[in-house]
Amino acid sequence: MKVKAFIQSNTIFLLLILAFIVSAIFVPHFTSSYNLKNFLLQSTDLLLIATGLTFIVLNGGIDFSVTSVLALGSVVGAYIMALSPLSATPVIAIPVAVIVMIAIGGTVGAVNGVAVTILKIPSFIATLSTQLIFSGLAILFTKKVASRTSIFGLPESFFVLGGEGKAFLVPIIIALFFSALAYWILEYTRFGRHILSIGTNPKASFISGVPVKRVIFTLCLLSGLYAGIASVVLTARNQAGISSMGDSMFISIIASIVIGGTSILGGSGGFKQTLLGVLFITLINNVMNLMGIPWFITMIVQGLMILFAALSDFIIKSRKSFFQAVS
């Protein structure tokens, strides 16, 4: 029984290990140092942004605007480093750009927080709106300053944050640090307990004295800040400010969270699960590319995995509520 319980509670972890072993044996070039480095680097930005979004999902909400933070942060940061008067002195331009990129994430998060907590707009609508607004601003800004949709010519020293050359551990350390920080917040602070409690039952939480509005506002802020940090890493990795950055990334972000095992209905899951989900999704994409599997098959597989993961979550929750009602 103990083995069964272990398998049930660590399904994704075991599947990940199994997938890794099978890939190592059967997929050509999978274990090359170049590919393993790629695999880890490709996980970093997804881990950062999915971790930020996990805060919101645990709480029963959603934040579509994270991809617009990637885009807006990327082009504004790139402008500061490549086109603004500060660009002549990279020593100043790089830290200023990094701070501004993260601050953009915080600002978008704060706007979402106000919309959800004060204006009482559902997070689905509020963040969908801000996603459109800030994505549009990213394109507008780039057109104004560069007459294009991307900005290049960034200082080479900035690329260290994206893992260029021998510095490939830098973004991995950044991503793991912020993932661990999120884990600590959730597991070891009162704020973390409040997140799960609101995700499970917001009304009961409010009655029992949980500062619901303040917690939700802080979660929006955290989601935005994590997206801002992801924007720094992703811009450094792509060596350009790209106004369409993150356009098709949301599906991978949600897939990582859901496949990891965090409930999209809130109240259960965590950052360990998101880390596993990120590694799993990145592994699947990496392996499918290495094997030359047509892109439409990759899309179908990803879609099926999200569908089954979400379906399992719904069914487990429905069963629980049914048995609770019966008892």
Next chain:
Amino acid sequence: MKKLIVILTLVLLAGMAFANGDSDADDEMIHIGLSMDSLESAFWVANYDAMVAEAEKQGVKMTSIMAEGDAVKQNQQIENLIASGVDVIICAPKDGAAIATSVKKAQDAGIPMIMNNRPVQGDIVPALTVLSDNQVMAYDVLTWFAKKAVSEGKTYKTILLIGNLADENAAERQKGHEAAMVEYPQVFDVVSRIPTEWNHEIALKGLQNALQANPDVNLVITPSDFLYPPIKSSLESAGKWAKIGEPNHVAIVSFDGDGVGMQMLKDGYSEADAAQDATGTGVICVDWAIKLANGESPSEVLFKDAGIIVTVDNWDEKASLVWGYADVK
């Protein structure tokens, strides 16, 4: 339900084990990695199909990946192609600036890269860039139209559609169109320039607004046959979708030479189309990929295809040479 995820994953893993598969024969083959932005228009579909067919014909292995219009995803996919040990990469980039990092990584790994129909921005020079001569073709097709207008003593209230600012081809076509219009100011009176982002919705709204504000428009210049649906729809709404010679006809000068563009020319809705060679450039990319894999180097790193200017006047002579002609009914 967790069982379902497990089953799906196990099926996938089993598939990996069975499909793994570089056989010894595959190992000896030249392996080309093909990275496409998307298959959003008939041009790219024909270009992609031509490359796949040519690779098959020449007996080389081709792995194709699709970025679905995402520059970041394209860079990640190319990293995976490099890791998979391809000999050459052919790339139709989403964004000429953002792709520069991939070109550099491929070069560092000793893998030559061929840019297919979109150039890379910045200082990095790929092994070969195969392009249509967009600016010259756009200039030529509009100059032909202008000369005809001068000879007939006609003037045109003009709407100029523009592609995507991130797409160097779109910028080049706009330059060509603008140059011809500057040369013939007596013919063209540009009442609206509409950036479309290669998006039908944006193009349609822009056209509807422009036609509302300027009901006497009698020429639309488009940088791609891809934009025919919104052009047709907006002109129909304005009661101006008519053939050459009919009242209310609005002249259309287009670019690409796909099946729709050729059909419009044949049916008398359009006056001219600058036809790119979608299949020919695809074949050239694959040919050169094989040569590069065999250690050859091109004498020039930029190949520009002159294209074919097809007009209502030379239809019988030129149309059949265009790749989109096969779809004409």
